[in-house]
Amino acid sequence: MSDLTELAGRYIAVWNEPDQHQRAAAISELFTADATYTDPLADVRGHEGIGAVIAGAREQFQGFDFRLLGEVDAHHHIARFQWELVPAGGGENLVIGFDVAVSDGAGKIRAVHGFLDKVPAGA
Structure with a gap:
């Protein structure tokens, strides 16, 4: 379980990374x-799609x-x-979400299923 806890921490860190290239x-x-x-x-697939979703969220918030x-x-x-x-x-907090991440068993994420529990009006 600690590997998946670490994976979740890395996942959150990606959402917080301000530098586009990093x-x-x-x-x-x-x-x-x-x-x-x-x-x-x-609903996206691949690195570019995931990157675009994260960039959009970072721009909005x-x-x-x-x-x-x-x-x-x-x-x-x-x-x-x-x-x-x-x-x-x-x-x-402005937003609260609930994510389910599926690992490939080798340290990478192969799917994320996200839910939004708290969202500001108009977002």
């Missing part, structure tokens, strides 16, 4: 080439950080965890 490199290291990412707002919320629950090659989007300087 983020692209981190996505390549973290996700399989044909990985999928699906949530209520996106400038000045905010993604953080794990609570513990990572995992079994086999599957991890589920809650996350929050909070102001970088601290304060109440």
Whole structure:
């Protein structure tokens, strides 16, 4: 389970990476080439698609950080965890999500299924 906890931490770190080139490199290291990412707002495949979703979120929520919320629950090659989007300087979360990440068993993510539990009006 600790490997999947570490994987979830790396996943959140990718969402927080401000440098586009470093983020692209981190996505390549973290996700399989044909990985999928699906949530209520996106359904993409591959590094470029995942990178575009993350870049869009970072642009929309400038000045905010993604953080794990609570513990990572995992079994086999599957991890589920809650996350929050909070102001970088601290304060109440603006968004709360719940993701299920499926690992390839060799340290990479092959699928993420995301859910949004708290979303600001108009987002």
